[in-house]
Amino acid sequence: QVRLQESGPGLVKSSETLSLTCTVSGDSINNYFWSWIRQPPGKGLEWVAYTFFGGSTKYNPSLKSRVAISVDTSKNQFSLNLDSVTAADTAMYYCARVIVDSQHLYFDPWGQGTLVTVSS
Amino acid sequence: QTVVTQEPSLTVSPGGTVTLTCASSTGAVTNNYYPQWFQQKPGQAPRPLIYNTGNKYSWTPARFSGSLLGGKAALILSGVQADDEADYYCLLYYGGNGVVFGGGTKVAVL
Numbered sequence: 220q221v222r223l224q225e226s227g228p229g230l231v232k233s234s235e236t237l238s239l240t241c242t243v244s245g246d247s248i249n250n251y252f253w254s255w256i257r258q259p260p261g262k263g264l265e266w267v268a269y270t271f272f273g274g275s276t277k278y279n280p281s282l283k284s285r286v287a288i289s290v291d292t293s294k295n296q297f298s299l300n301l302d303s304v305t306a307a308d309t310a311m312y313y314c315a316r317v318i319v320d321s322q323h324l325y326f327d328p329w330g331q332g333t334l335v336t337v338s339s
Numbered sequence: 340q341t342v343v344t345q346e347p348s349l350t351v352s353p354g355g356t357v358t359l360t361c362a363s364s365t366g367a368v369t370n371n372y373y374p375q376w377f378q379q380k381p382g383q384a385p386r387p388l389i390y391n392t393g394n395k396y397s398w399t400p401a402r403f404s405g406s407l408l409g410g411k412a413a414l415i416l417s418g419v420q421a422d423d424e425a426d427y428y429c430l431l432y433y434g435g436n437g438v439v440f441g442g443g444t445k446v447a448v449l
Contacts, residue, residue: 256440264377264385264428264440277437280340313384324373324432325390332384 221245223314223330231308233339237301241314241330248272248290252317253297254326255288257310265310269317270297304337311335341365343431345441350449351419359444360411361429367410372431374412376405379426379443388427389414416446424448 227239241253254269270276272290279286285302301308311332318325342364351357361374368374374392377385387396389405392412402418412429429441 263443264430266430266438266440269437277435279437323391325375325387326430327387327390327396329384329387 221316221328223316223328225312225314225330225333227312227333227335229334230336230338231304233305233337234303237299237304237308237335237337239299239312239314239333239335240296241298243295243297243316248292248295248297252319253288253290254315254317255299256313256315256326256329257308258313258332259307259310267299267301267312271319306337306339309335309337341433341436341439343429343439343441345427345429345444347442348445348447350447351416353419353421353448355419356415356417357419357446358408359414359416359427359429359446360408361413361431361441362411363431365433368407368412368431370407372412372433374405374407375430376403376412376414377428377430378423379428385428419448421448 222244224242231237252269252271255267258264268278268288270288287300290297311334313332315326315329344362370392376389378388379385388399393405404415406413426443428443432438
């Protein structure tokens with residue numbers, strides 16, 4: 220059974236870089252796409268980015284200039300960096316596996332999420 | 340910017356049926372958008388319910404079903420139970436532009 224666990228600082232200062240890691244257990248990170256999704260308090264879900272270890276990466280156009288996603292196959296982890304954060308980046312950040320093939324595309328499973336607060 | 344629209348809120352009586360829809364600003368939703376539906380309860384991570392329009396997971400209750408309806412993706416809840424009170428989100432795939440979540444529908448069971 221695949222499990223995902225987010226980790227990283229719960230508090231980031233405004234204008235600094237938010238860095239999170241998702242650790243994957245139960246399967247190899249080489250075999251799938253991996254994604255970050257976020258949810259501001261009391262608001263809806265927002266897709267941030269997804270990537271495949273081979274290099275295919277897509278970013279939310281609204282965040283593209285500030286975000287980077289990377290994969291560390293040696294640690295079976297993938298990471299998110301979001302630059303120049305503001306209070307608007309305060310959110311629960313989830314990581315998820317993305318199943319992609321010729322007939323399917325879906326996000327499952329998800330991690331439990333980690334809350335990141337941007338302080339001034 | 341692509342927008343995916345869901346009903347902000349819906350109310351249904353116990354045992355009743357309610358249909359949630361998911362519309363794309365780009366036009367009619369088809370199977371090529373790989374519609375997916377999630378249920379989220381307070382303090383919990385979203386839980387996948389439906390993928391690829393109408394496919395269920397092993398944990399998806401039989402009373403939940405997904406389809407295409409009038410150019411939109413739809414999630415139908417039949418025989419609604421109190422436990423179904425939650426927020427529901429749809430997700431659509433836009434190829435090179437990635438994916439977009441709908442704004443979510445809050446379902447109240449009253």
